[in-house]
Amino acid sequence: MTDEVLERVRDLLPAIAGRNPVAEEDRRLxxxxxxxxxxxxxxxxxxxxxxxxxxxxxxxxYEVVREVSTVCGSSGWVLSILGVHPWHVGLFPREAQDEVWAGGPDVLICSSYAPIGRLTAVEGGYLLSGRWSFASGCDHASWALLGGLVVGDEGRPVDFLSVLVPRADFQVLDVWDPVGLRGTGSNDIVVDKAFVPAHRIVRNYDVSQLRAPGRAVNPGPLFALPFGAVFTTAVAAPVVGVVSGCYETYVAAMRDRVRLSLGGGRFVEDQGAQVAVARAASEIDAAVLQLDRNMADLYDHAVRDAEIPMELRLRARRDQVRATERALAAIDLLFQSAGGNSLRRGNPIERAWRDAHAGSMHVANDAQRALALYGKGAFSLPVEDTLV
Structure with missing residues (x-):
């Protein structure tokens, strides 16, 4: 069935691509x-x-995500983000999962994981309040995964949690108007003193330690993987897919192009253009190969019920941010070598450039942070981070 999804998605690509102008204009899919x-x-x-x-x-x-992203960065981004959330819900207690999927399997779940929400303990759970930004695809979602913290008596955070909130308990504020990934509808979410029962909460620390309660009912290898690899790869894969699609469009468009300046001549005969294409292709290949290798190695450990070593978890984070950096290097090469035509609004190179750079701004694509974590591990220093 998994291979069927890829084939069926490929049949959808022309229609998805044709809706690009609508997504850009409406600022949502x-x-x-x-x-x-x-x-x-x-x-x-x-x-x-x-x-x-x-x-x-x-x-x-992630292969399906990249495929969709080749024709529409916003569609690929929303698929990746909303598509990874059922996995995270699978780590919650069974009661929460029963609630989310009570109405059927096609429920969509958005998120904003920044620990902005304030949780106040009450009988049976917590009261949650806050305003979160960058909740991609939230207009289409029936549930939201939100980050929150419990504050102690002295006003200091004592625990970081992820909570599940139904659509009836949150409001969407239409504030999304960016330069890139315009169609993702990454609006703000507001919650005002909503009651969250204890079963709709997981501790981020427990998830990072692979001790999530949902494993009691979802014992398969997929749910033995670390959040720090599964989610962060979901914010790198669309960026790589966008650039991969741009590369194919670029090569096809430039084959027949004739320069109108710099002595004229066919564009494809220019050595600088040839080198730019080679460098861009290599960056894209390296990004895909490392992302797939790391996820395959992680999944293999889970299938064998083997302990996932910290070295592998750190390598996955290292290569995830490097994949994004490689994709940006490739799109910058293509954008620059395309000349003035790449500046025209609405052309595929211009849109891909905006989308790739917008996706790189996600906190999980922060290369400095992730690479420093890998360096700590390489030097045998302690590593404490929930995104590993």
Whole structure:
């Protein structure tokens, strides 16, 4: 079924690409695009089987994400982010999972993981309040995964949590108006003193230690993987896919181009253009190969029920941010070598350049932070970070 998703997604690509102008103008994905991706099971690839999901090999999921991203960065981004959330919900207690999928397997879940929310303990759970930004695809979501912290008596944070909130308990504020990934609808979410029962909460520390309560009902290898690899790869894969698609478009468009300056001549005969294409292709290949290798190695450990070494977890984070850096290096080469034509609004190179750079701004793509973590591990220093 996983391979079928990829084939069915490929059949959707022309229609998704044709809706690019609408997504850019409306600043959110068209309902038709979301419905198309739902219909082929793309959002259910990392969802528990007990709730109608596919529990796919994660490498296949990211391949589908990259494929969609080649024609529409916003569609690929929303698929990747919303598509990884069923996996995270699968780490919550069974009662929470039962609630989320009570109405069927095609529920969409958005997120904003920054620990902005304030949780006040009450009988049976917590009261949650806060305002979160960058909740991609939230207009299409029935649930939200939100970051929150519990504050002690002295006003200091004592615990960092992820909480599940139904659509009835949050408000979407239409504030998204960026230069790139315009169609992701990454608006703000507001919650005002919503009651969150204890079963709709997981401790970020427990998840990072691979001790999430949901493993009691989802024992498959997919749910033995670290959040720090699964989620962060989800914010790198669309960027790589965007640039990969731009590369193919660039090569096809430039084959017949004739320079109108610098002595004229066919563009493809210019050595500088040839070198730029070679460098860009190599960067894209390296990004894909490292992302896939690391996720395959992680999944292999999980399938064998073997302990996942910290060295591998750190390598996955290292190469995830490097994949984003490589993708940006490639798109910058293409953008620059395309000349003045790349500046025209609405052309594929210009849009891909904006989308790739916008995606790189996600905190999980912060190269300095992730590379420093790897360096600490290499020097045998202690590493404490929930995104590993």
């Amino acid at each position: 068209p309902a038709e695009t979301v419905a198309d991706l739902v219909s082929v099971g793309a959002f259910r690839m990392l969802q528990p089987k007990r709730y109608g999901g596919l529990e796919s090999d994660p490498v296949r999921f």
